Amino acid sequence: MKFELKRLDASFLGDLLSLQDDAFRHLGDPEMLRPNSAEVFLECLEKHHTLGIFHEKELIAFGILYFGKGTPENLGHDLGVPKNLLFKVANVKLIIVRHDFRGQGLQRFIIGELEKKAQAMGYEILACTVSPKNHVSIRDFLLSGFVFWKQTPKYGVLLRNVYYKRI
Ligand SMILES: CC(C)(COP(=O)(O)OP(=O)(O)OC[C@H]1O[C@@H](n2cnc3c(N)ncnc32)[C@H](O)[C@@H]1OP(=O)(O)O)[C@@H](O)C(=O)NCCC(=O)NCCS
Structure with a gap:
């Protein structure tokens, strides 16, 4: 296969920051993305599930x-999911493909692979926010x-569409 898929650990922090820089350099409108700090990426690598291609x-x-x-980061709040099902x-949270x-x-x-992981972990709903300007x-x-x-x-001030999928 042309591409390899692997779960990323904390050693990839610098690579995530570089890919985020690349995304902002090629973004039509900076409002389309919410910049993530090194701290947030580190948390994602250590405590959540970050897949790399x-x-x-x-x-x-x-x-x-x-x-x-x-x-409050749980998008179930925006979907009106009852507290006991959050x-x-x-x-x-974020997907970036180098330009x-x-x-x-x-x-x-990547969405498909994250969905499989969430399903295997017993999650029932996937949610995301996307800028209304981010047509792709x-x-x-x-x-x-x-x-x-x-x-x-x-x-803060960014307008976002909220989407969900039952999995
Ligand atoms: C959104 C993103 C991940 C999609 O990348 P991708 O999986 O390669 O997109 P697709 O394969 O569906 O591409 C579809 C078409 O849109 C084009 N395209 C992809 N991203 C584009 C962009 N940012 N601007 C303009 N055109 C783009 C592709 O060239 C392709 O055109 P084609 O069908 O004529 O070949 C990528 O654009 C990106 O990393 N953007 C910055 C970060 C971002 O917005 N992430 C999503 C928020 S969660």
Whole structure:
């Protein structure tokens, strides 16, 4: 296979930051993405599930499955999920594909792999937020079976569409 898939650990922190820089350099509108700090990426690598896609041993894409549990980060709050079921909701927090590897369906592949992981862990709903300006990403989530729930201000002043999928 052309690409290799691997769960990432903390040693990949620098690579995630570089891929995020690459994404911002090629972004039409900076409002489309919420920048993540090194601390947040480290937490994702250590406590959540971060998958990497490698091409010839080089990390060229990643996706983060985030377990919001009882925190405000759990998108189950936005979906109106009852409190006792919040632990069944996992977030697809962020997916980035390096600009020179785009157009090969890698985001949809990563969504599928994160979904399998969430299912295996007993999660029943996947949720994500996407900027209404991010047409490529919206298309990928809809093609992956996600359903639009609502549009809402998130993360301060950013407008976001909330999507979910029963898994
Ligand atoms: C969103 C993203 C992950 C999609 O990458 P991808 O999986 O390679 O996208 P696709 O394979 O579905 O590409 C579909 C088409 O859109 C194009 N495309 C992909 N990303 C694009 C972008 N940022 N700007 C313009 N066109 C883009 C591709 O070239 C392709 O065109 P084609 O069908 O003519 O070949 C990638 O654009 C990215 O990393 N963006 C920055 C981070 C981001 O927005 N992440 C999503 C938020 S969770």
